[in-house]
Amino acid sequence: MRSARPISLCHASQEFTDMMSRNTAPTAHEHDAQQALIEVRSLHVTFGRQRVLRDINLHVPRGQTLAIIGESGCGKTVLMKTIIALVRPTRGTVLFDGSDMFALRERELSQQRTRFGFVFQGAALFDSMTVFQNVAFPLKEHTRKSLEEITSMVHARIREVGLPLSVLEKKPAELSGGMRKRVGLARALILEPEVMLYDEPTTGLDPIMSDVINELILRTRRRHPVTSILVTHDMRTAHKVADRIVMLYPLSRLSADESQILFDGTVDEIDHADDPRVTQFVRGEARERLMEIGEAV
Amino acid sequence: MAESPARRGALRRPGLLNQLLWVSERSMASEVTPSPTGDELIAPRAIRPIAEWLADLGAVVIGWITSLGNISLFTLRTLSWMFARLPRRDTLLPAFYQIGVLSLPVVALTGTFIGMVLAVQSYSQFRMLHLETRLGAVINMSLVRELGPVLAATMLAGRVGSAMAAELGTMRVTEQIDALASMGANPIFYLVVPRFLGCLLLIPALTIMADFMGIVGGWFYCIVILNIDAHHYWEHSQAFVGSFDLFSGVFKSFFFGAAISLISCHRGFHCDPGAEGVGRAATGAFVYSFVTILAIDLMLGILLDSIYYTLWPEAGRLI
Ligand SMILES: Nc1ncnc2c1ncn2[C@@H]1O[C@H](COP(=O)(O)OP(=O)(O)OP(=O)(O)O)[C@@H](O)[C@H]1O
């Protein structure tokens, strides 16, 4: 691990203000704004009375692999779902390839969504279908391939995610959690989409399988140009595959004028981040949270 | 930030219809801003309970209007997808099998019982008047016009409606509907249209089945058990039950089928999270379907009656 640097509190707050101003000033990423494939514009999402996302701005250039980190419940999944218009924002919008995802007609939206592959946090396999039917679903829906072609593509994908072909005839309920997750990954990858959205692809997998998935993500990128957004808690994965890391923070812990994006930079930069909340996450330290739990008990 | 004009054009405001459609897809709950409750109203202590009560009532009314609007939009979207293109056979056939084939035995069985029960209940009254042979007219008329269609619809709502709501609700809760949408398949087209078509096209068959078995049940009890004169029994039936009655029963059943499938699918799509939410969607689907069936039955009954007397004005004078 990285050597921990001593943190003096007043020092940290000074550094924090610097950080914030750096965040609002144009960064290196905004030079690419013109080619941004995905552009999230002042996005607000509120569920009932609970505000989950506030004023999120994000540009993801073509070909980039962006990792989103942040503690549980801070809105990472909601952000990913908003990007493919499964959640409607209360304010703001998402531009994909120049067109507003929320101004499209239903038909056009379906069309745009075929350019995405989404790996759900809970796999979200169709439980009335077998694994084979699940993985073949996008192919049957959007291509006119013959059964042989479909079968060979499904077999290739299933092998790629490290599963034996014997799972093909099983129903999702007969698989373990990690196996289901990998089937979900295979299903999302089968159309070789332009954009991959991975919601915690390695959570719940053993270390070896996690690394297999990391390699698979890298391999996918090598095989064809793909833009990826990856939600992860696993800093190893982030280090291995991400070009850029964005850290979200729960709104409940922020004051009204702070940006919800605490950190936006490269993988190397996050190791030397000045914000104590970022280093706390990266190093995985409980710190003052222990006090909160103590109070609760 | 510099913007090209083309990009600014792409950021146009979403159309009103689009927004409405969205609202109908996702639950309204996420859009509602907190409204002042009774507590926040400046009111003397004495009228505060009344104010609270009014606020609750208002919330209920708003809730009703919202769901009514929601389900209307849901219906519009289903219809527009249905006319856009036909679903694939592998989504259509399972739905038809589930709705039509598997419901047939229950509908037949309950139909038989209803026919017999009608005979049992009316026999003693008619006997007192020595009008036993008129039972045929009464039983068969009420079966064909009312009980057959309503019974078939009730069985469909109970057997298929709540199952559809639970199935779609589970798919919503476990994100399978989101997954479907994320793969560029429209959930309404993929999940609702086959079920809607199944209910719409097969409920007439179920209705005719219920009519037929009810008539058989009534015949069995009257002729075989009570030994009523068969010739007059059928003669009276024939004199009173016309093809318009059969038509009106079958005509109503189309509306019942459409209502059952739309209400149940809508319940499933807007299912609350968790096992409890799925359970509530399933019971809600049945209760709302049943109430709607009876309401439609009343309205169509009045409408069809007035049509009947417009077409055959002398019919009222016959008896
Ligand atoms: N459909 C919904 N309705 C109401 N609230 C929701 C809904 N989806 C998410 N939330 C709320 O939004 C917040 C963020 O949820 P989200 O799933 O995005 O967290 P997350 O960052 O992905 O967490 P994790 O790392 O545990 O997956 C949570 O507090 C949750 O309660």
Ligand SMILES: [Mg+2]
């Ligand atoms: Mg999540």
